[in-house]
Amino acid sequence: MNLEIPIENFTRISSAYQTRLKNLGILTMRDLIYHFPSRYQDFSARTNIADLEVGKTACIQGEIQSVKMVRIWKRHMTIVDAIVKDGTGQVKAAWFNQPYLASTFKKGTMVCLAGKLAEKRGAKYLSNPMYEKVRDAGGGEDDYTHTGRLVPVYPETAGVTSRWLRYIIKPLLGQAAKIADPLPRTVLEAYDFMSFGEAIKQIHFPDSEEEAAMARKRFAFEELFFIQLAVLRQRMRLNRETARAIPFDEKLIKKFVQSLPFSLTDAQRKTAWQILKDMGKPHPANRLLQGDVGSGKTIVAMIAALAAAKSGGQTAVMVPTEILANQHYESFSKLLSPFGVEIGILCAKTCAASSYGKVSKKAALDLVKSGDTQILIGTNALIQKGVEFKNLNLVILDEQHRFGIDQRATLAKNRQTKKENRPVPHLLSMTATPIPRTLALTVYGDLDLSLIDQMPSGRKKIETKIILPDDRAGAYEFIRREIGSGQQAFVICPRIDPEEGQPEIKRDGILFDPKADWSGANAVKAVKEEYEKLSKEIFPELRIGMLHGKMKAAEKQEAMDKMKAGKTDILVSTSVIEVGIDIPNAAIMAIEGSHKFGLAQLHQFRGRVGRGEHQSYCLLFSDYPTRRLNAMLKFDSGFQLAEKDLEIRGPGEVFGSQQWGAPDLAMASLADVFLVEKSRAAAKGILQNDPDLSRHPQLRARITHFSARAHLE
Ligand code: ADP
Numbered sequence: 001m002n003l004e005i006p007i008e009n010f011t012r013i014s015s016a017y018q019t020r021l022k023n024l025g026i027l028t029m030r031d032l033i034y035h036f037p038s039r040y041q042d043f044s045a046r047t048n049i050a051d052l053e054v055g056k057t058a059c060i061q062g063e064i065q066s067v068k069m070v071r072i073w074k075r076h077m078t079i080v081d082a083i084v085k086d087g088t089g090q091v092k093a094a095w096f097n098q099p100y101l102a103s104t105f106k107k108g109t110m111v112c113l114a115g116k117l118a119e120k121r122g123a124k125y126l127s128n129p130m131y132e133k134v135r136d137a138g139g140g141e142d143d144y145t146h147t148g149r150l151v152p153v154y155p156e157t158a159g160v161t162s163r164w165l166r167y168i169i170k171p172l173l174g175q176a177a178k179i180a181d182p183l184p185r186t187v188l189e190a191y192d193f194m195s196f197g198e199a200i201k202q203i204h205f206p207d208s209e210e211e212a213a214m215a216r217k218r219f220a221f222e223e224l225f226f227i228q229l230a231v232l233r234q235r236m237r238l239n240r241e242t243a244r245a246i247p248f249d250e251k252l253i254k255k256f257v258q259s260l261p262f263s264l265t266d267a268q269r270k271t272a273w274q275i276l277k278d279m280g281k282p283h284p285a286n287r288l289l290q291g292d293v294g295s296g297k298t299i300v301a302m303i304a305a306l307a308a309a310k311s312g313g314q315t316a317v318m319v320p321t322e323i324l325a326n327q328h329y330e331s332f333s334k335l336l337s338p339f340g341v342e343i344g345i346l347c348a349k350t351c352a353a354s355s356y357g358k359v360s361k362k363a364a365l366d367l368v369k370s371g372d373t374q375i376l377i378g379t380n381a382l383i384q385k386g387v388e389f390k391n392l393n394l395v396i397l398d399e400q401h402r403f404g405i406d407q408r409a410t411l412a413k414n415r416q417t418k419k420e421n422r423p424v425p426h427l428l429s430m431t432a433t434p435i436p437r438t439l440a441l442t443v444y445g446d447l448d449l450s451l452i453d454q455m456p457s458g459r460k461k462i463e464t465k466i467i468l469p470d471d472r473a474g475a476y477e478f479i480r481r482e483i484g485s486g487q488q489a490f491v492i493c494p495r496i497d498p499e500e501g502q503p504e505i506k507r508d509g510i511l512f513d514p515k516a517d518w519s520g521a522n523a524v525k526a527v528k529e530e531y532e533k534l535s536k537e538i539f540p541e542l543r544i545g546m547l548h549g550k551m552k553a554a555e556k557q558e559a560m561d562k563m564k565a566g567k568t569d570i571l572v573s574t575s576v577i578e579v580g581i582d583i584p585n586a587a588i589m590a591i592e593g594s595h596k597f598g599l600a601q602l603h604q605f606r607g608r609v610g611r612g613e614h615q616s617y618c619l620l621f622s623d624y625p626t627r628r629l630n631a632m633l634k635f636d637s638g639f640q641l642a643e644k645d646l647e648i649r650g651p652g653e654v655f656g657s658q659q660w661g662a663p664d665l666a667m668a669s670l671a672d673v674f675l676v677e678k679s680r681a682a683a684k685g686i687l688q689n690d691p692d693l694s695r696h697p698q699l700r701a702r703i704t705h706f707s708a709r710a711h712l713e
């Protein structure tokens, strides 16, 4: 059996089903047999019909006495009724809207039924039970598929039921069990894992919950092991690549730090030093800088970019939104121009450079190509075709968690394409999302982590309040008073559920539809309505601004500029404000429909205020208090909130696997630190003796397959 054959080659699967399977991410035979159940239903115990109890789930076996089908035209419904008898009594079974069952069952058919006994107007019946003909099952315990055993329940999608998956997968397992174990024997023996042949049977059709758990553990290990093997090998390769070392110029850095209007926190100094040290080596640095919202990551990035520029190399700073690109362009220009550094910005609609002001896209590209632009800031326009650097030496990815897998993969590829043997640029990623160590180890391999674990001094705690409908008028009065004393406010419009038919993307476990969030018609409508309401009814005397994705780039910039300059009192916005925006005079963050947002996002919103000297406030408008909103009252730090989030939603939801491109089982296993460490040790052991995996062709094939789908950067 070849696991790489595409499902198109299965004649048992109709093309309609093939499409549905593809929606589940199942493309090959391997994907299909690695599509594991999420749980099992225990129908292993058989009950006598006479012992059935109303409201209880049970499994019976007996002979069909009679079958009839009733159509209820008015309700467009069919009911198939069957009377089943065993040695102790008889019972009725009823299936709704499955008319074909009338011809499946005949008088005299032996069946096994599993389901709940219901009672309606005195009549007792098994309601929509799972069924199986005993002839099909063959009679032996092992031969049951849908009843009479631990029955697998699969993660389903529209049109692919567990019953169908059981029907397709079960016959494949005998063959599958015979293929060579994907794990090396040494590894299997060292950790005493179940063999592949046994595990593939036990995970789909287990003999007991214990066997299922052992099989699951083995596959979790297997998936983690291959991820580790892939990332570690990638890392070893990267270490062999050459990068242009950026010498540590202490005088320059000191001068820059002294030029700042504030003194750096110890955490900023420490992390900046770590990055500078990395970049001083002739191998590509790969560092993730983690720091809570407002902890001052931008300055650290500037230090790295300054060092690169002064050593003759270029830096690309990639950010998720155009607004953030503009903000960075301004702040980089303000602080680095005195050092004679040329800064450029390249977005879909805005192109500019320090010494030239606004320029055409072509001119901007020329400046980058000639090396005149030393630091280029932009959205993902930076990694598109046609952008060519003279000597790119450093890539900075801000708000890294906001980039999709594809964008990160493209970036990784760009870094690796060795044109004329050019050195690979150093990489600094920045994020406010706390990533647990096991995830960092797994997904990032040996990526180096730096943590800004300290806020700039003088920050005041942001007062957070839940505003229920009855408190709304009071909250408006409060906002009016604060603005009267010179502060500014943001009002965020509620997250709009994605328009129908648009795929949702899971990031940080938040269902996130970039279109609905930012430029979707609904979100824009909500902003416009809120703008009308606030400017006409609630605060007619105040200056209200508006920001949403359907505005032109220049209009967006104008809205931001006015806010920055203090010419807008209240800026009504979609959640685009969430990432990175820095307006120190804003003291109020009001979030409409706040119960609809995830904790990470709420925390990001709140981080937009509390940056100046004055007391700041976060007002969570909601119809009712929720656990998440209460957590916002209780915790200030992103790390505490992330922990709470884990507790409320669980790891699967929080670290949505789509974001990382890792298999579900591996994601779910990240909580198991020991298993992660074991898989890491095993992978290291193999690579130590066989760095190219030339003696392990099977392993090599498998990780090539894996790397092609997941991003490893
Ligand atoms: P984030 O880590 O969320 O990206 P920023 O880099 O945008 O945070 O910094 C937030 C604000 O804090 C900015 O206005 C920045 O100028 C200011 N800031 C950064 N470092 C310090 C510091 N050491 N002392 C005071 N303010 C600082």
Ligand code: MG
Residues within 6 Å of the ligand: 297, 298, 398, 580
């Ligand atoms: Mg930032």
